[in-house]
Amino acid sequence: MRLFKEKLAWAAPIAVILIIALFSVNLFAQGNPQVKNLPAALIINDEGEHVETVKAAVEQMSKGVDGAQPMLAFTTEKEEDIEDLFNDKKYYAALVIPEGYNDSLQNVMTNNIPATLKIYINQGFNYTGANFAKTALNGLITQLSGQYSANFIQNMNGQQIDATKASVLVSPIVPEEQIFNPITASTANGSAPTLMAVPAWVGALIGGFILFLTTSSILKRELFTRKQTLRLMGEQVLFGVIVALFSGFTVATLGQLAEINMPSYLLVASFVSFAAFCFFLLVSAITAWIGKPAITLFMVVMLLGMGVLMTPQEMLPSFFVNFIRPWVPLRFASEGLREIFYFGSGFYTGGSFNTILGIGIVGLIIFVLSIFKPVKVPVQKED
Structure with missing residues (x-):
């Protein structure tokens, strides 16, 4: 029972609890996502009684x-x-009441042509969010169509229905979808930007930490002046450029081998670098x-971040x-690549790039300022 008396041994189960809790924290983000308040636009290009009915349904x-x-x-x-x-x-989507909708629905049983409500889908914004918005808008149109269908059937008072009117009677209002910023084929259903951004972070993390250990080893072996240390830091930054280009x-090369539909190999490679x-x-x-x-800190940031990268923020708990x-x-790397993949952006992607x-x-400034960090000078042992 000697091991049970060692305080350090008891750190093992505590560490396990902390690590498992860290890895499992994304369960709160992904376990039961609630879709709420997805931004949607309402575009009204007509007026009349039936337009007011749509507005009331939206309200x-x-x-x-x-x-x-x-x-x-x-x-x-x-x-x-x-x-x-x-x-x-x-916005993830928009409901459009087109011009002529009111007259079209007014005369739907005469013309035998269903009225149309348009749905615009901003697919590139977020595939999951856009699909939820589309489903909700289609549900709204189906509900409206069912109400009008019931009213039309009631007003017919048992009259026989002409075969040409049957489909219109069942669905007097139909949706017409138009996709904006479409998610192209072979991009992992819109996940490609995130999947290609993660290696940028991992490469920076591993490369940065290895170079830190290397420079730390050099500084332990030799006593550098601040000027020499600054030169060594410059070499570290130069090595960082090489690491970034390799990343x-x-x-981009692996993406090409995986047949990811990239808008431009060089553009994606340059942005990730x-x-x-x-x-x-x-x-x-x-x-x-x-x-x-620091390595633990950055791993925590990455693990916490994975739960929020592909999920619309409207579906996340407020804490996240x-x-x-x-x-x-x-x-921001994921959002920048999303701009490149689905919004036709070049190397400069706006806010994400900035x-x-x-x-x-900021990282470079803080890094250079570390030259003023107090250094412990090793004590020379006397023979």
Whole structure:
């Protein structure tokens, strides 16, 4: 029973609990996601009694059921603005009441042509979120169509139905879908940007930590002046460029071998390399100040981040949205690649690019400032 008396041995079960809890924390994000308040646009291009019915149905849907938050949160927009709004990722979808809808529904039984409500789907924003929004809007149209169908059948008073009118009588309103920023084939159902961004973080983490251990070993063997240390740090940054290029072009090459439908091999490789280098600077900065514990910190960040990368923030618990999602650097690489894959972006991807660049600049500054960190000078032993 000697081992049971050792305090360090009791650290093993405690460490297991902490590690399992860390790996399992994403169960809170993925275990039972609740779809709520997905942003959707309402575009009204007509007027009349039947248009008001649609607006009333949308208003009712926006209230939710039994006090729960609604699946969709509608905002009225103009059709000429919707493409820009989709590109800015303001909405997952839009319900459009087209011009002539009121007259079309008014005369549906005379013309034997169903009225049409349009659904615009911003697929590239987030595949999961866009699909939920599409399903909800189709459900709304089906509900409206069923109400009108019941009214038409009731008004017929048992009259015989012409075969040409039967389909219109059953479905007097039909949806017409149009996809914006489509998720292209062979991109893992929209997951390719995230799957290709993860190696950028992992490469930066491993490369940065190995170079930290290497430089630490050099500094232990030799007593450097600050100028010499600065030169060594410059070499470390240069090595970081090499690591980043290896990361980016390896990811792009493997993506090509996996037949991922990339918009441009060179563009993807360059962006991943850029993100990996900026992440490398961040990793180098933190490890320069706190040493080996930094590797644990960055692993925690990555593990916590994996649960929020592919899930719309509207489906995440508020804790993840407010305290985890904003602090996951990997998210910005994923969003940048999403811009490249589905929104026709070039190397500069807007906000995501700016954030990654900011991470790199801040990381570089903190890294350089570590030259002023107090260094413990080893005591020489006397013979």
